[in-house]
Amino acid sequence: MPWWIPFLLFQLQPPLEIPEKNPHTTAADVEMGKRLYLGRCGGCHGPTGDGGKGANLAVAVLPRAASDRALYRIIRYGIPDTEMPGSLMDPHELWQTVAFVRSLGQVPAVAITGNAEAGAEVFRNKGACLGCHALGNEGGRMGPSLSGIGGRRGAGHLRAKIVDPASDVPDPFRLVQLTTKAGKAVRGIRLNEDTYSIQIRDFNGNPQSFWKADVAAMTSEKKTNMPSYRNKLSETELNDLVAFLASEKGNR
Ligand code: HEC
Ligand code: HEC
Structure with a gap:
């Protein structure tokens, strides 16, 4: 055989x-x-x-x-x-x-030392996070929904987002928006990119590929609209806010 x-x-x-x-x-x-x-x-x-x-x-x-x-x-x-x-x-x-x-997934979890209830206060009032972010049925749409964020992201990422938002815009799966020279506008998740081309998955789930030579304009979320709170929140407020977000598992 x-x-x-x-x-x-x-x-x-x-x-x-x-x-x-x-x-x-x-x-x-x-x-x-x-x-x-x-x-x-x-x-x-x-x-x-x-x-x-x-x-x-x-x-x-x-x-x-x-x-x-x-x-x-x-x-x-x-x-x-x-x-x-x-x-x-x-x-x-x-x-x-x-x-x-x-x-x-068990990377050294950043210790959560804050008080989640106090953090909820910061989220609503001083931080005014709902101005841009949805949580459950309330809030804005300028940023991604934070419902269930504690189940998707580690505390280290959450803290980094708040004090230095541009440092941690996830590189894969970045949201991009491009317009071709022919005038076609596409928005979707970046799958891959090299010197000459970029591949995107649009929101219907279809992968699409473009030559960069055919692209007139492209923006990506790496340039974040998320403001930094580094100088706006005290260390305690920051810890509380991280504790609140980490506890937010989407059950509302
Ligand atoms: C002016 C609008 C705006 C405000 C106000 C704002 N954010 Fe954001 N935020 C964004 C945008 C836009 C993004 C998506 C781009 C990015 O990841 O940088 C984002 C991303 C995030 C993320 C990352 C989400 C993920 O899936 O990883 C977290 C966490 C976050 N914001 C928390 C907060 C908290 C907490 C506050 C209040 C203290 C806040 N944001 C206030 C616009 C805002
Ligand atoms: C050619 C690149 C490539 C290789 C090699 C690859 N992956 Fe992936 N993987 C991806 C992409 C792209 C996705 C996201 C698919 C999508 O939704 O578009 C993914 C998704 C996943 C997911 C799903 C995550 C979730 O959302 O729950 C898991 C788990 C995963 N990969 C594990 C692995 C493991 C383990 C290996 C090695 C045995 C592997 N991958 C090899 C590209 C790759």
Whole structure:
């Protein structure tokens, strides 16, 4: 029998029942997962999972992979119609990668020392954050909705956004707006960009590619409209505000 037949059979076997929780989570598994990750994922998601061409993986809760099983499936099969590819690894390696990706979300969590109730006051009054941000049903639309922000972002990011907003505009998935020389206006999420071209996913979910030579104007959120509160809030107010945002899990 040719040597490759067992490999073929291995690939053709029906998908195994995938456990809900990762069965391989020892320190050695995480270490092996790290190696697999750096080789296969780091190029897109960044060595520490915080950016590049892929989604930010260094978050407390992955929006599409809340459970280990969901994460396993994403790594194995990819996300259809996106740049996220599937991976041919054996189940043990897949779980090791899952274990490492989970560890990215537990990056040294910035200690939350503030008082969330006092922070809610700062949010509403002195900070006037609702002028631009929605929370539940109230607030403005100039900035992104902060409903559930505590589940999506770590405290370090939240603090950075408030004191130095331009420092931490997430690089992948930046919102861009461009107008072509032919007059077509497109707004969407930046997927990829090089010297000559840019790829965007519009809000209907369709990827679109443009030659920069055809683009008349382009703006991106890196130039943020978010004002800095560095000199407007005391250290206590800042800590309280971060505690409030971190506690905001979208259950309103
Ligand atoms: C070619 C680039 C590329 C490679 C390689 C890649 N990814 Fe991705 N990944 C993406 C992109 C782009 C997305 C976002 C897909 C979208 O929604 O458009 C993504 C999304 C994800 C998500 C979903 C995050 C969420 O929103 O919940 C996970 C998890 C993920 N990748 C893990 C991995 C792992 C683990 C590997 C390595 C085995 C890997 N990726 C390899 C580009 C890549
Ligand atoms: C003048 C409008 C404006 C005001 C006022 C404002 N923001 Fe923002 N904020 C923005 C914009 C625009 C963005 C999106 C661009 C960016 O990320 O820099 C943003 C982004 C953010 C983010 C990042 C969201 C994410 O998904 O990571 C946080 C957190 C945030 N603001 C918190 C606050 C808080 C807290 C206040 C009040 C102290 C506040 N903002 C006041 C406009 C505003």
